Amino acid sequence: MAVLAVLALVIFGDKLPQVAGQAGRMLRQFRQMANSAKADLQAGLGPEFKDFDINDLNPKTFVRKHLLEDDDTPVNHKSGIFDDEPSYATASANQLDPGERPPFDNEAT
Incomplete structure (x- = not known):
């Protein structure tokens, strides 16, 4: 200086x-x-967009705000699902049987 x-x-x-x-x-x-x-x-x-902050467009701020900050939603760490989800929402509910075709959505393609 x-x-x-x-x-x-x-x-x-x-x-x-x-x-x-x-x-x-x-x-x-x-x-x-x-x-x-x-x-x-x-x-x-x-x-x-009254609460819109131009600094939210900065990639570092975006990642910190949306990915690194803690949510208020409790998570059941044993099953990996949110505690407020219904009990039928388990990881095994989305698995397919051998030879079964996955669901197809015409509007998504």
């Missing part, structure tokens, strides 16, 4: 305060433009 400060003094000399002021104003304008664009996007999406 000290090297950068000395380099800035050498390059800009007595104009350093003016350059720093311009950089601060430019940064403030960029921040205002970003906030305005975010507000316009939220207004354009409508009331359904």
